[in-house]
Amino acid sequence: MSLTDKDVKRLNLSMPVANDVKLGEILKALQEATGGDGGEITVAWADVTGKPSTFPPAAHTHTIAQVDDLQTELDSKLESVAWGDVGSKPSTFPPASHTHTIAQVTGLQAALDDLQAEIDALKGDGGGS
Template sequence: MDLKDVIAQAVGLQPELRRLLIDIVENAGSGGPVTVTWGDITGKPSTFAPAAHTHTAAQISDASTVGRQVLTGADAAAIRSALAIPAAPSNGTAAQLEAGTDTTGRLFSAKMIHDEIARQIAANTP
C-alpha cells in the first residue's frame, strides 16, 4: 500500500472518491491539471433547497446607515424619521376649513369641502 491508499482508507472515502483522490495526488504532484466533473462527486443531494434562516442588520455589511435604521426601526414613525418622511397630516375640522386661515397641512374629507363650498355660496348669494 502506498501513501495515496493509506490516506484514502484513513479518511474512509468511498471507492469513487478514493480513485479521485489518488488521481488528484498523482496529477498535482506532477504539476499537471486535475479535472473534477460534477459526475465525479458522489453522495451529493439531488436538490439544494435553501434552509430558512435570518440575518441581523449588523450582518448586512453593505447596508447604509439609513438602510440599517430602516431595518432596525422600532415602529413606523422611526422608519419615517430615518427616511426623512414627514408625519402624515392630521384630519382637519369644519371650523378650520371655514376659517381658512390654517397654514398647517391637514386632511379634509370631500363632504366637508363640499359643505363648506355650499355654505360660502349660500352666504354670498343676494
C-alpha cells in the first residue's frame, strides 16, 4: 500500500514531533526509495541531519511558551467551580476579624523559639538580659 498525500498529512499532524520532523514525508520517501515493497534502506549516521551532538542529548528544560499549545492545553484543564459549591468557606467574605493563639498556627512556636535562640546567641549572654 502506498502512502497518499492525505496519509502523509495525517501522519505529520498526528503529534507535534511527527510534524516537526515531517514524519509522513520521510516515510513516503523511504517507501519510494525501496520501490514501495517495504524493503530495507540503509542510512549512514553521518547522513542524519539535525541530530544532537551528544547521545543521549544533555538534560534541559523548556518554558511553557516553548512548547506549542501547552498553555492552551493547561488552560483547558482548569475547572470552574460555583461559589455555592465551595466547601468549608467562611460564612462572610471577607471573613470577620478574628485572632489565633500561637498554638493554633502550625510551626509558629518553633519558629519563635529558633529566633529567640539566634537573638540570645547574638547577644552572647546565653539567654539572659
